[in-house]
Amino acid sequence: MSAVNLSNITKKFGNVTAVKELDLKIEEGEFFTFLGPSGCGKTTTLRMIAGFYYPTAGKVKFNDRDMTTVPPEKRNTGMVFQNYALFPHMTVAENVAFGLKVRKLERSKVKEKVKEVLGKVRLEKFIDRQVSQLSGGQQQRVALARALAIEPDILLLDEPLSNLDARLRDEMRTEILRLQRDYGITTIYVTHDQVEALSMSDRIAVFNEGRCQQIGTPTEIYNDPVNDFVAEFIGETNLYNVAYENNRLHCADLGMDIQVEEPLDERLRNQELKISIRPEAVKVSDEEITGLNVLRGKVKIVQFTGAAVHTLIELSKGVQLKVTTLNEGPFTYLQEGVEVVLQLPPEKIRVVPSIRERA
Ligand SMILES: Nc1ncnc2c1ncn2[C@@H]1O[C@H](COP(=O)(O)OP(=O)(O)OP(=O)(O)O)[C@@H](O)[C@H]1O
Numbered sequence: 460m461s462a463v464n465l466s467n468i469t470k471k472f473g474n475v476t477a478v479k480e481l482d483l484k485i486e487e488g489e490f491f492t493f494l495g496p497s498g499c500g501k502t503t504t505l506r507m508i509a510g511f512y513y514p515t516a517g518k519v520k521f522n523d524r525d526m527t528t529v530p531p532e533k534r535n536t537g538m539v540f541q542n543y544a545l546f547p548h549m550t551v552a553e554n555v556a557f558g559l560k561v562r563k564l565e566r567s568k569v570k571e572k573v574k575e576v577l578g579k580v581r582l583e584k585f586i587d588r589q590v591s592q593l594s595g596g597q598q599q600r601v602a603l604a605r606a607l608a609i610e611p612d613i614l615l616l617d618e619p620l621s622n623l624d625a626r627l628r629d630e631m632r633t634e635i636l637r638l639q640r641d642y643g644i645t646t647i648y649v650t651h652d653q654v655e656a657l658s659m660s661d662r663i664a665v666f667n668e669g670r671c672q673q674i675g676t677p678t679e680i681y682n683d684p685v686n687d688f689v690a691e692f693i694g695e696t697n698l699y700n701v702a703y704e705n706n707r708l709h710c711a712d713l714g715m716d717i718q719v720e721e722p723l724d725e726r727l728r729n730q731e732l733k734i735s736i737r738p739e740a741v742k743v744s745d746e747e748i749t750g751l752n753v754l755r756g757k758v759k760i761v762q763f764t765g766a767a768v769h770t771l772i773e774l775s776k777g778v779q780l781k782v783t784t785l786n787e788g789p790f791t792y793l794q795e796g797v798e799v800v801l802q803l804p805p806e807k808i809r810v811v812p813s814i815r816e817r818a
């Protein structure tokens with residue numbers, strides 16, 4: 460098992476800077492996720508940890524060992540590539556044994572190990588099947604078994620579930636977590652799927668344009684995003700521009716001053732700001748609400764999703780607000796076109812700096 464320490468890592472490809480000044484410490488045995496939109500530098504970072512790329516600047520350490528320019532075969536990392544990268548004309552067993560044979564492990568030991576990991580990913584029955592004759596989900600598990608077979612110190616998974624259907628993806632998430640807990644391997648998981656990140660990780664690093672925006676537990680990232688990019692990328696949210704003047708936070712879009720729980724942090728006072736409030740934090744009623752930050756609107760769209768009901772409310776001047784409520788029975792849904800009263804509870808509002816361009 461290893462901790463991974465990245466300090467001040469930059470990676471350039473010609474004049475493209477894929478990763479900028481990244482500092483990151485991943486603890487031993489941790490399930491750590493890189494989350495971010497396409498092209499933000501997730502794969503590049505993973506490849507620098509595996510040794511397929513060397514950083515342009517900065518250091519990669521496993522525990523206290525400097526690994527920055529150590530070749531991949533000497534790092535003892537197991538990697539699952541986005542496209543599986545299996546050998547299609549070999550059998551399941553041959554694929555899984557590949558890394559072990561490269562390491563010149565004894566034949567009987569190879570056989571034993573292959574059986575063990577195929578048992579772990581529940582593929583014993585397919586041991587002699589050619590890989591090209593497996594389903595996508597089964598191939599995915601072969602790739603995972605191949606990475607696990609070498610008993611890696613660090614498991615690196617690059618969007619391993621992206622080609623699976625929703626149900627299989629769900630099953631595989633549970634399977635990966637079970638394996639990670641069984642083996643206790645330090646695991647770095649790359650995804651652009653925020654639900655996957657929130658539900659699987661001990662901690663998450665959110666990337667945008669080659670920079671790490673925030674590192675934290677799923678609840679920290681969701682409940683206290685550091686800026687508007689993170690707030691919007693993780694889950695649904697309502698974001699509005701606000702201006703801080705004379706100790707007041709004025710929101711032109713909502714046509715009112717916004718009351719928040721705490722005085723605005725000094726460091727935020729001369730920045731471009733937004734407020735973020737999650738749809739499930741907004742209170743909605745067809746009767747009067749008393750309290751702070753009360754406004755009015757009209758129900759535009761009601762979307763029923765089973766457990767939850769998503770309602771889009773039109774406020775004045777074409778400004779919209781998303782509200783999510785639990786499904787509390789067929790007579791409780793709001794009807795489209797109805798006038799409603801809304802409240803943004805002060806303790807649920809986050810004031811964040813805006814790093815995105817103003818709309
Ligand atoms: N070998 C390369 N040569 C030149 N540019 C590259 C190379 N690899 C990646 N890049 C660029 O570096 C940036 C980061 O790429 P990277 O593959 O790390 O993104 P990613 O976050 O994994 O995206 P995705 O979610 O689409 O897989 C992109 O702008 C990409 O075009």
Ligand SMILES: [Mg+2]
Nearest residue numbers: 501502503617
């Ligand atoms: Mg990628």
